[in-house]
Amino acid sequence: MILKPSREDIKLIGWAIGRVILGVGLIMAVPLAVSLVCSEWNVALDFIIGMLACVVFWLVTESFCRTKKDLKWSHGLVVASGGWILAMIFGAIPHYLSGHFRSFLDACFDLMSGYTTTGLYLLQDLDHCSHGLNMWRHLLTYAGGQGIIVIALTFLFAGTAGAFKIYVSEGKEEKLLPNVINTARAIWMISLSYLVVGSAFLWLALLREGMPAGRGFLHAIWLFMGAWSTGGFAPQSLNLLYYHSLAVELITLVIMVIGSFNFALHYAVWTGKTKEIYQNIETRSFTLTALFGTLVLSLGFEKLGLFTNLTEFFRKGFYNLISGHTTTGSSTIYSVSFYRDFGFIAMWAVILVMAIGASACSTGGGFKGIRMGILFKYLRGEIRRLASPESAVIAEKIHHIRDIWLDDAMVKGAMFIVICYVFIYFVGGLLGVLYGYDPSVAFFDSVSAGSNSGLSAGLTGPLMPAALKVYYIFAMWAGRLEFISIIALFSFGGALVRGKKGRKR
């Protein structure tokens, strides 16, 4: 931890964040191109202004913060957490200029929701949104899912030894390949391959539903990005309900589940270790929790006599449950239906699976499958220890790419992160209740924000209290970066203040 950051430390952090912001500016080139092709001149101007702001910030940091020092762990943590906040502010410029938001805070909310692949939004009149802005919204989730830092690493940090420290600080601990830059590129290779295949299938499905080729093509790409990144954004306010298409629902279901898998698992399976998918602790954990969620959901529906038809259950119940579990947030029902129709049991089944979430080192959020696996194995070990003679040595192992023996440090680490998640879920729920919302609705949306899911029971909207908007932004940010980087950023801020006091003495 940096106790008294020096001028060099601040310059180094500023330089690295400048590169991240340049990355954000470069990504804006894609929606800019789309708006130019679609003759959306005002929208194009919004993106040009946004890009200019990013480039100016980068030029300033390059001029004043360039240093020969390399990043340490503490710098990496601060760059990751601080970089996301600044990326949110700069990325929100085209959003705010579009006129679809009540305030800059609302624009920032949508940006953080996009980057963190949450999918909650405060944008108004989504159905009349420009193609350029829609491309920007969906690209945000696609880029954020891989990690903004991963993008910067792929293109802008080549040859920097400290790159690994920022990569890990973004909540991705896996090294697919020995070199972190190659790891970042492997993540992109997997994502882009699925982008081509998934978008092609969705396009065909949309053409079959009668959508014009051009519009269908854009919708296919956007729906893919929303599902793969487990972001859940869609170009229509009714989300997946707009399409009324079983084919689209099936394809997005497959994409979002695969998108919620660990990138290390993808890489292992793609490079020949096909058995890994059945042996991996995260796929096993996901299967068990998904089946348990389905059981509770079915019981809830049976109690109310709801969705008794198997197809209806699959499309309205299971789809939304898996959408919550993979922390995607794509939905085939109206938001209020979770509260009005699902009933208490089914609604809390969705809350439970949202809280658990997807895999570590994936585009998803929540506790993560690996932590559920670790805690389950630990509990099983403790029970076996109680039932065995005192002299017996009980050891538990998990399988994630290789066999890993459980130790106390792993269990404590998993427990700490799970407690942090429960804390942000609880505080958000409590805040909602204090503002007068029904407890189920308040906890549903709070868990959705903290786990980066994006399903809403109707609380999240442009008219929600500003304090809740700010808290949800914090919850989405903290949940995505898994707390450690956030704690490091606050410690860095505290150390800065202490440092100044020290010099005065």
Place this chain on the structure above:
Amino acid sequence: MREIPDSADTSRELSRWRTIFGYIRGMFVEISAVAAISSAALLVMFLVRIVVR
């Protein structure tokens, strides 16, 4: 400049195709896993209906 023998070219080409085939097989394995999970979930729903009614 050193000349690369033809056999090296062929083996590199073969290795590239093997890699691409591996990726396609990987995609199929992952899609099958999702299908298996979904089928199991539908079975759970079906069993609940039978037991509860």
